[in-house]
Amino acid sequence: AFFAYSTNYLIDLANAVIVDVEATTAIRPAEVTAQRTMIDRTQERFGIWPQRLAADTGYGDAANIAWLVHERGIEPHIPIFDHARRRTGSFQRDEFRYDQQHDLYVCPGSKELLPRRRNFAALRGDVDQDGFIRYRASKHDCDACALKPQCCPGQPNRIVSRSIHEGARDLARDLAKTDAYVTSRRERKKVEMLFAHLKRILKLDRLRLRGPNGAKDEFLLAATAQNLRKLAKLIPMPVAPALE
Template structure:
């Protein structure tokens, strides 16, 4: 006999939302480690004491965590998903009859009190402290790297970097443009940027009219686009993200972000790593000098060295350095010095590039049998020695140790986080514009990654693949 579902409405329902969320659901593990009990107190100074009650900020942050954990990039779609999905409702502490906030609420709070109070950084650091209390952070070794994320900027909506732009036109109504002009004012107080596109420095190749703080780049090897970089500082024990910083997609700014993050982690958590692992981009002389001489951190980083010659002539490494005599010795035994006579007023001899030039004697080079292999095109041989050369020597010595080999393998953990960010969390293109918009997205994504890390490493069912998490 064929059955047929009845359509008679029940008079009473007994429905427990908790019973309908699977025990192995990813959100159960995340909920165990997400404590936002102090968030309201953190935001209290930014709310009025009068008027109608606002949307609960804890509810909004929990909804955003759902969106970033499950790759829901649109806040409009996020509201629909929370309305329909029982697990999402359970995680956000919403009953079946509770109303989901409108998507416009997120924008109003993000550009207002959330940004003023640095609420997203507060949530990120709250989750990080939980990672530390659960034993996932050792603080012995950190890794640093950056990944390029496309900005929400049309490639066709740009102008050459050297072209003067009148920002007083309709583009000035954009929040990203106003933020960009405010940043220029901070760099050059008292300077009018209304009709100027850049501060007096080397301009970029192209400037976006919709998001001028983004950087024109072709880092992926394909067509150029406007982008930002997300910079991760991770602990190598379990791959926990210790800090994140948004920068325009430019190598020098990515390297500078390292100092900001290392100093911030030390100031807020009293943690300074013994070793810092990075690729060649972080092996510049000033960066190595900062790590070794200022911070006392072992640089497990390849040295950025352009002194090696490829035309069979002698390189700087073929010369012996004598620290006590402050001179180099060539293979023939001749000296290269920064000065060949004494001056009444001593001179530092440091160039604008933070180097000291050591020169051989013209008499020695003229009669030297190895001149054709040493300096065939110049009268004397010169060597530019960085003021941070001692730190570079430390990095070279570390590169010959087994610990360095292990560090090169450990560095893959930060690359895996970037792959997870783009493939699983779907953050391969930003939704928000401006540097602060990029920072908000990167902080929330890093928070989601740390929460997922705890849920999958510290819960009984976390080691299993959770189908609903994809």
């Protein structure tokens, strides 16, 4: 068996100072949970509430984006992880117009895709276990459509998936078009530089202590060393009094 732990940093992008550290197992869901823990803990300890969060695509799942936007009021400067991107050359989901008032999609052929096409004897939920709603076109409409080869060549009808958190995802997509997002993407390199310093300079590519508590202690000490190094450069040295 192979056991590995990851260190997760929450940093101040302006000065690259580490404000919180969380040790986790080396899997993405645990790292996303650590991000939430660090944000809440930083607010409780220091009264600091970030206006924006810059992170990579691994943090761009729908549930996490919604948590940042709706529950914490933080701008997600995070690339959206989109399961629905098609690599077959057929129409992408963003080419279907969503009608919020009637809760349906309109395809490039001006036909409607509905979340439910027929009534079942037993009531079924529209949301699947992944938090997505499937909008389906009518097979009759698709069979008669001249755009079918460009839309769903291998399927009887087109299906479009929409996350229950799509509103938050749309906000993240809009933010990705701003100058502030470009700045965040550039500044995100600062945390990668801290991780590189951790391995190459501090030589923390292997842990000396075992278990999650041991990993937590080592990562915290390493982050403290990195912060002391950074703060020594940021805080000006006191000026010695002039001798008379």
